[in-house]
Amino acid sequence: MSKILIETKHMTKYYPTGEGKFTALQDINLSFEKGEFAGLVGPSGSGKTTLLNIIGSLDTQSEGEVIVLGKEVSTLSARQSAALRSKHIGFIFQTYNLLPVYNVYENVELPLLLLKMSTEERKKAVMEALEWVGLTDKLKSRPNQLSGGQGQRVSIARAMVKKPQIVLADEPTANLDTENSLHILDTMLKINRETGTTFVFSTHDQKVVNYLNRVITLVDGKKAKDDLKVSV
Amino acid sequence: MILKLAYKNILGNGWRSLINVIILSIVLTGMIWMQGLYDGWGRIARRQMIAWQFGSGHYEQVNYDKYDSFTLDKSNAALSPEMEKQVADGKAVPILYSAGVIYPQGRMTPVVIKGIPTQQSILAIPTEYLKIADKSAPVIPVIIGKQMAKSTRLSEGDQFTMRWKDIYGVFNAYDVVIAKVMNTPVPTTDVAQVWMDYDKLNEVKALNNSATLIVLKDKPVNSDLGSDWRYLSTDDSMAGTDAMISAKRVGGYVIFTLLLFLAMVAIFDTQILSIFKRRKEIGTLIALGLTKRQIIRLFTLEGTLYMLLGTVFTGIFGMPLFLYFGIKGYSMPVDVSSYNIAGMSDSIKCYYSPIMIISTFLIVMLVTVFASWLPTARIARMKATDALLGKV
Numbered sequence: 001m002s003k004i005l006i007e008t009k010h011m012t013k014y015y016p017t018g019e020g021k022f023t024a025l026q027d028i029n030l031s032f033e034k035g036e037f038a039g040l041v042g043p044s045g046s047g048k049t050t051l052l053n054i055i056g057s058l059d060t061q062s063e064g065e066v067i068v069l070g071k072e073v074s075t076l077s078a079r080q081s082a083a084l085r086s087k088h089i090g091f092i093f094q095t096y097n098l099l100p101v102y103n104v105y106e107n108v109e110l111p112l113l114l115l116k117m118s119t120e121e122r123k124k125a126v127m128e129a130l131e132w133v134g135l136t137d138k139l140k141s142r143p144n145q146l147s148g149g150q151g152q153r154v155s156i157a158r159a160m161v162k163k164p165q166i167v168l169a170d171e172p173t174a175n176l177d178t179e180n181s182l183h184i185l186d187t188m189l190k191i192n193r194e195t196g197t198t199f200v201f202s203t204h205d206q207k208v209v210n211y212l213n214r215v216i217t218l219v220d221g222k223k224a225k226d227d228l229k230v231s232v
Numbered sequence: 233m234i235l236k237l238a239y240k241n242i243l244g245n246g247w248r249s250l251i252n253v254i255i256l257s258i259v260l261t262g263m264i265w266m267q268g269l270y271d272g273w274g275r276i277a278r279r280q281m282i283a284w285q286f287g288s289g290h291y292e293q294v295n296y297d298k299y300d301s302f303t304l305d306k307s308n309a310a311l312s313p314e315m316e317k318q319v320a321d322g323k324a325v326p327i328l329y330s331a332g333v334i335y336p337q338g339r340m341t342p343v344v345i346k347g348i349p350t351q352q353s354i355l356a357i358p359t360e361y362l363k364i365a366d367k368s369a370p371v372i373p374v375i376i377g378k379q380m381a382k383s384t385r386l387s388e389g390d391q392f393t394m395r396w397k398d399i400y401g402v403f404n405a406y407d408v409v410i411a412k413v414m415n416t417p418v419p420t421t422d423v424a425q426v427w428m429d430y431d432k433l434n435e436v437k438a439l440n441n442s443a444t445l446i447v448l449k450d451k452p453v454n455s456d457l458g459s460d461w462r463y464l465s466t467d468d469s470m471a472g473t474d475a476m477i478s479a480k481r482v483g484g485y486v487i488f489t490l491l492l493f494l495a496m497v498a499i500f501d502t503q504i505l506s507i508f509k510r511r512k513e514i515g516t517l518i519a520l521g522l523t524k525r526q527i528i529r530l531f532t533l534e535g536t537l538y539m540l541l542g543t544v545f546t547g548i549f550g551m552p553l554f555l556y557f558g559i560k561g562y563s564m565p566v567d568v569s570s571y572n573i574a575g576m577s578d579s580i581k582c583y584y585s586p587i588m589i590i591s592t593f594l595i596v597m598l599v600t601v602f603a604s605w606l607p608t609a610r611i612a613r614m615k616a617t618d619a620l621l622g623k624v
Binding site for chain 2: 050056058059078079082083086087091093095097099100101102111113116158
């Protein structure tokens with residue numbers, strides 16, 4: 001039986017401007033089930049990142065409903081919203097966003113510190129996550145000592161280490177060459193298949209689109225298409 | 233976790249952290265040293281005043297007004313039998329004051345003549361030099377202080393004429409010889425003071441065992457000695473000196489408040505720069521599940537850690553300085569002996585009380601926490617989505 005993890009109902013997001021308001025997303029109705037490997041595609045300014053941010057409870061919608069893991073995100077307090085992110089949602093960013101003063105191990109360990117796990121549990125989980133992305137030999141390296149591909153793999157390990165139900169990846173391959181992009185995508189697909197984690201991407205990279213099993217096209221803040229693919 | 237993050241970030245800040253820590257350390261060292269200096273000065277002044285002038289407290293004849301020399305000749309009262317016994321037991325020493333004039337080398341200098349028993353051991357004044365072997369001798373031995381000797385250009389063995397009035401208002405004069413020029417650190421026992429034998433002064437003033445002051449060896453059990461006397465504790469006697477030290481201390485505070493302000497500006501500036509530079513990191517931390525309040529706590533803690541590291545630096549690098557000035561003392565860069573301020577003639581040994589150190593630390597700590605917290609208001613206003621994009 002399918003399980004819906006994310007659902008948006010008539011969701012609209014607008015920003016006040018000097019003269020009126022700018023509508024970034026309009027009447028979005030979507031749902032994502034467990035284990036999906038889906039992507040939001042569309043040109044710049046189409047609202048992909050805004051939608052990901054709202055799903056990740058980093059932002060709130062102006063109208064409509066956004067239900068993530070059974071919770072309406074706009075009604076959550078700052079603490080509840082932070083708890084939702086720390087326990088259930090992993091983020092992967094275009095520029096990796098690794099903390100520069102931490103080494104690879106510490107960067108991956110960070111989400112677990114928030115979950116107040118024991119040292120032993122943290123160590124086991126961090127090593128497992130780094131094995132997924134093939135970086136167990138870079139534990140002591142600082143982010144500035146890693147290549148772009150390695151940095152993004154650390155970012156994936158950091159997103160996956162707490163075994164979240166949802167991973168939101170905002171343009172994860174935009175800063176990578178083809179070889180590294182494919183490597184990253186293979187890694188994420190493997191994790192998706194092994195763990196059943198739902199991945200939602202925002203991308204305009206065709207390489208990513210080729211990997212997705214569902215492609216939602218946004219144009220000017222509106223859902224233009226929602227295509228389900230059979231297999232990669 | 234926040235602590236670990238803060239610690240890592242401070243290390244990651246490199247030389248900027250080091251500069252903050254060094255500035256804080258200098259401020260903390262300076263504040264502790266300065267307060268230690270004033271506390272040390274106060275302690276020395278108190279010790280010297282007790283040893284040379286006030287003992288553990290004293291009785292003062294009720295007519296005596298230290299600010300009015302015209303009261304001197306009527307400021308005396310006979311010792312009660314109880315007090316005579318205490319004097320005999322070596323628990324008290326009576327001192328008789330008289331207004332007088334000396335004529336060294338023909339010049340005229342008004343003085344206070346002070347009569348003190350030669351056998352006393354409560355005060356450090358070398359009264360053994362005042363003993364008069366031959367009661368009929370025409371020349372009376374006296375002691376003066378170094379400052380007095382300098383200002384009157386007198387030295388040991390010099391003779392001059394000294395004049396005073398007895399209780400009937402009759403002027404009398406004797407030739408006196410300087411038996412000793414004493415080196416007293418207390419100006420009020422030196423400047424314009426001539427010390428002579430208590431009995432002789434009583435005799436020439438036509439008094440009988442009368443005193444202006446009765447200095448005590450120990451604190452009295454019952455300080456009421458009748459209507460002729462009022463009791464003054466050491467604290468009462470030190471009030472003027474304490475007030476002067478406090479006034480000097482305030483001057484020192486102004487300097488170090490400025491230094492502290494500069495240190496706080498440095499921390500404030502570092503925090504602002506840090507928030508600006510690390511806005512993406514702030515966004516990432518929010519995405520990872522930290523609340524803004526936790527991030528504000530993180531930044532405030534970072535500022536506070538500067539203070540703690542500054543304290544460690546102060547402990548390591550300030551300690552030799554504290555020890556040096558605590559053991560060896562601080563000598564005034566110029567000759568201050570003519571300033572007539574108690575406690576300043578010797579080098580001042582700094583005194584660092586635990587309360588002073590802790591209170592100084594707490595003040596700097598509170599100000600540092602405030603300076604660290606103040607810029608974090610920007611974080612509270614920051615939108616997570618903007619922070620992730622590197623916008624403020």
